[in-house]
Amino acid sequence: MQQPLFQQEAAASFRLIVLLIASAVIMTVDHRDNHLQVVRSFISNAIYPIQYVVNAPARMASWSVEALTERRQLLVENAGLKNALLNLQAKQQKLEVLEVENQHLRALLGSSARVDQNVLVAEQIAVDLDPYKQQILIDKGTSENVYIGQPLIDANGIMGQIIHVSTNTSTALLISDPNHALPVEIVRNGLRSVIAGLGQTDAVELLHVPSSADVRIGDTLVTSGLGGRFPADYPVARINAIDHPPGSAFAQIYAQPTAALNRSREVLLVWHNEPESESNQETQASQNDTEQAPDS
Amino acid sequence: MIHVRNVWVIPATFVVAFVLVILPLPEAANAFRPLWVSMVVLYWSLAIPRSFGIGSAWMIGLILDVAHGSLLGQNALGLCFIAYIANRLHQQIRVAPLGQQAVVVTVLLLAKQGFSLWIYGIIGRVPENIALYFVPSFLALILWPWAFVILRDVRRRYRIS
Numbered sequence: 001m002q003q004p005l006f007q008q009e010a011a012a013s014f015r016l017i018v019l020l021i022a023s024a025v026i027m028t029v030d031h032r033d034n035h036l037q038v039v040r041s042f043i044s045n046a047i048y049p050i051q052y053v054v055n056a057p058a059r060m061a062s063w064s065v066e067a068l069t070e071r072r073q074l075l076v077e078n079a080g081l082k083n084a085l086l087n088l089q090a091k092q093q094k095l096e097v098l099e100v101e102n103q104h105l106r107a108l109l110g111s112s113a114r115v116d117q118n119v120l121v122a123e124q125i126a127v128d129l130d131p132y133k134q135q136i137l138i139d140k141g142t143s144e145n146v147y148i149g150q151p152l153i154d155a156n157g158i159m160g161q162i163i164h165v166s167t168n169t170s171t172a173l174l175i176s177d178p179n180h181a182l183p184v185e186i187v188r189n190g191l192r193s194v195i196a197g198l199g200q201t202d203a204v205e206l207l208h209v210p211s212s213a214d215v216r217i218g219d220t221l222v223t224s225g226l227g228g229r230f231p232a233d234y235p236v237a238r239i240n241a242i243d244h245p246p247g248s249a250f251a252q253i254y255a256q257p258t259a260a261l262n263r264s265r266e267v268l269l270v271w272h273n274e275p276e277s278e279s280n281q282e283t284q285a286s287q288n289d290t291e292q293a294p295d296s
Numbered sequence: 297m298i299h300v301r302n303v304w305v306i307p308a309t310f311v312v313a314f315v316l317v318i319l320p321l322p323e324a325a326n327a328f329r330p331l332w333v334s335m336v337v338l339y340w341s342l343a344i345p346r347s348f349g350i351g352s353a354w355m356i357g358l359i360l361d362v363a364h365g366s367l368l369g370q371n372a373l374g375l376c377f378i379a380y381i382a383n384r385l386h387q388q389i390r391v392a393p394l395g396q397q398a399v400v401v402t403v404l405l406l407a408k409q410g411f412s413l414w415i416y417g418i419i420g421r422v423p424e425n426i427a428l429y430f431v432p433s434f435l436a437l438i439l440w441p442w443a444f445v446i447l448r449d450v451r452r453r454y455r456i457s
Contacts, residue, residue: 015349022369050314129363171365
């Protein structure tokens with residue numbers, strides 16, 4: 001039994017209008033808050049097998065590189081790594097003393113001690129996302145206690161923060177995305193500012209810096225920790241261009257991120273809380289959910 | 297009618313399309329990726345308009361949004377709109393020669409990209425090169441005849457009509 005043609009068409013038009021309105025509503029909700037996280041992570045889990053399959057060649061390639069390297073090459077690499085480790089250990093010895101001393105001084109000053117940070121290595125999943133957004137997919141999710149707003153770093157600096165999580169994967173927004181802003185300070189003189197992405201992986205912009213401010217090419221920017229979302233004192237970028245447009249009160253300053261935003265395959269997730277206090281971490285996560293800090 | 301035994305064929309075509317959509321390409325080529333999922337949606341809404349309607353297109357759109365990491369509903373909006381048009385005009389479009397079909401499909405894909413761009417504009421994230429944004433739609437001029445023939449063979453093989 002088929003319906004008369006006219007009724008069918010009317011029903012289809014009605015459904016179209018309903019769906020268009022539904023799209024508009026969920027886009028608004030998704031853009032404003034994270035209420036649709038459940039839907040997103042459900043669909044995310046459903047397409048995980050596809051992402052897994054697509055990622056398989058990349059994983060296989062890295063495995064075969066490991067398995068088929070020559071012995072000589074491995075020996076050379078091993079020697080190099082031992083050297084680097086020795087260097088780092090030597091530095092670490094000094095660092096431990098300094099850390100204790102720092103805590104003593106902080107105690108003397110009556111300021112709170114800095115908390116230790118806990119990290120987890122995650123691997124980027126080789127799938128392409130929206131080419132007009134700077135984001136990456138990594139292979140850790142809620143099963144590893146990843147939370148929304150969690151900072152992501154690589155060996156050289158801050159990469160971005162987590163914006164969506166599902167069971168086995170999560171999506172991170174890179175600091176180079178135009179919608180990402182991050183409070184920073186210049187190491188040399190402590191000048192505070194905010195950097196915003198430009199949509200390119202090799203440049204970020206320093207916002208609201210007066211023309212008269214003491215900023216030089218080559219200055220290193222570190223996180224100031226002011227937004228509360230990122231831990232303080234991680235390197236972010238290095239200033240590589242300063243322009244003073246005539247008539248403007250602000251300087252145009254560009255910096256290059258120190259993290260290899262488009263190359264790092266291994267990334268680190270940071271918990272900047274005590275790892276053992278689970279409840280503490282929970283509140284942190286929920287705070288991050290609700291708080292609309294400047295770095296979201 | 298679709299035999300229950302062959303119902304998996306339609307999701308399978310979408311799985312292939314999704315693989316093509318998230319397959320890593322060099323960064324320069326990423327912006328030129330053909331709109332595979334949208335093309336498969338258009339094929340099924342032209343071929344079996346009674347079973348594959350705008351609701352299915354909308355669901356596929358949501359999955360595409362999650363796979364892309366774009367705003368939830370951004371692709372769904374455009375996809376259910378073009379599926380609606382394809383459903384309405386399937387009798388005219390289906391009998392047209394492949395070349396003309398490709399032109400119609402390209403126009404529909406342009407409309408879908410237009411919706412998506414409009415939403416980018418609303419959330420303040422307009423791509424720098426807007427002309428480049430529409431290039432993937434034009435790839436359908438070349439790719440649609442192939443996609444159509446392959447999907448038609450699949451459809452006939454599994455007797456989906």
